[in-house]
Amino acid sequence: MNQHARLDSQPIPFIDVLAQRRRLGRAIDEAVARVLNHCQFILGPEIRELETQLAAYCGVRHAISCASGTDALTLVLLAKGVGSGDAVFCPSFTFAATAEVVALIGATPVFVDVEEATFNIDAASLERAISTARKLGLKPKAVLPVDLFGLPANHDSIAEVAEDSGLFVLDDAAQGFGAAYKGSKLGKFGLATTTSFFPAKPLGCYGDGGAVFTDDDTLAETIRGLRVHGQMPGKSEFSHIGMTGRLDTIQAAVLIEKLKIFPEEIEARNLAARRYSEKLGNVAIVPLVPQGYTSVWAQYTIRLAPGLRDGLAAALRAEGIPTAIYYAKPPHRHEAYKRFPIADGGLPITDKLADEVISLPMHAYLDETTQDRIIDAVKRALSR
Numbered sequence: 001m002n003q004h005a006r007l008d009s010q011p012i013p014f015i016d017v018l019a020q021r022r023r024l025g026r027a028i029d030e031a032v033a034r035v036l037n038h039c040q041f042i043l044g045p046e047i048r049e050l051e052t053q054l055a056a057y058c059g060v061r062h063a064i065s066c067a068s069g070t071d072a073l074t075l076v077l078l079a080k081g082v083g084s085g086d087a088v089f090c091p092s093f094t095f096a097a098t099a100e101v102v103a104l105i106g107a108t109p110v111f112v113d114v115e116e117a118t119f120n121i122d123a124a125s126l127e128r129a130i131s132t133a134r135k136l137g138l139k140p141k142a143v144l145p146v147d148l149f150g151l152p153a154n155h156d157s158i159a160e161v162a163e164d165s166g167l168f169v170l171d172d173a174a175q176g177f178g179a180a181y182k183g184s185k186l187g188k189f190g191l192a193t194t195t196s197f198f199p200a201k202p203l204g205c206y207g208d209g210g211a212v213f214t215d216d217d218t219l220a221e222t223i224r225g226l227r228v229h230g231q232m233p234g235k236s237e238f239s240h241i242g243m244t245g246r247l248d249t250i251q252a253a254v255l256i257e258k259l260k261i262f263p264e265e266i267e268a269r270n271l272a273a274r275r276y277s278e279k280l281g282n283v284a285i286v287p288l289v290p291q292g293y294t295s296v297w298a299q300y301t302i303r304l305a306p307g308l309r310d311g312l313a314a315a316l317r318a319e320g321i322p323t324a325i326y327y328a329k330p331p332h333r334h335e336a337y338k339r340f341p342i343a344d345g346g347l348p349i350t351d352k353l354a355d356e357v358i359s360l361p362m363h364a365y366l367d368e369t370t371q372d373r374i375i376d377a378v379k380r381a382l383s384r
């Protein structure tokens, strides 16, 4: 076997966390060492520093770090007193956590369909879901759009429906932190936005982490208390039932270093996405980025005619190229969520997409040679 043949069969990572670790090298080691030296592992100085930087990055008044993207959603719903009898609308074409938090606090998730072109929540289906909830005797309370795969949802149309029906908007930007809608970074749409710093996310830490973004001073103060068992900042009284929901100082130190290179990484992801779309547009349906939107490409997801996906995944696997399917079985079809209502008219687009989507390796360190290997393998497999 010549050297080329060996290189061509090297396994490719789906997300290359190691390449970024190598690039940041000593900067991360030193940042973590600073925390090990000052020993303020809980709410140490890096937490405030990170929160200030995150708020400035999104252009919001408050960024409140917390233990995960799931906790971030939970903290907002708890702070708003959402609970039994309340309907919270969310897409089903998403990770289970979006609906999980709603059920966990005792409210009812009502599943809404998505737009076929963007994979994001569909305002017309949201309107139908609101009437579904009312018919069931539930009180429409909030909508949780998801900026899926890094692409912002249609925030103007969601805001319009939300305002008409008295809902607050909690934007689940776990996959979309850093993306922009009509000139503003996510973080500014609705009452609050949340994100996840899970290692595979566009901005990930070295464990679990998350954050809430809001311009609402009262909400921010309440969330700062709720993440410390409901003890409001500066008070001895436990005035709320809260949780252990803080981000570790070590994770904040890691994120401060990663935030420095994040804009450059977003550009690299966009470059890779553009190359994929240019070269694969004639063999698959490639993702749409509507005018005025930018994506951070948490996933690069193509669509194929039903029945082709498994063959493509197997052919790529044989060449050391991993793929993933987000989401082959959306939450509303899982055991834990089957009992919750879905919008009148059903979720036909969600079910259709679940049969058609497949995600290719995507990260900021995907060099052209490796990407061409993926592109060629996809074309070969689909032309068989």
Ligand SMILES: Cc1ncc(COP(=O)(O)O)c(C=O)c1O
Pocket: 068, 069, 070, 071, 094, 095, 097, 098, 146, 172, 174, 175, 195, 196, 197, 198, 208, 209, 210
């Ligand atoms: C859309 C969405 N919401 C929420 C979460 C939960 O984030 P975490 O894993 O940090 O709890 C995720 C994580 O994958 C997600 O993709």
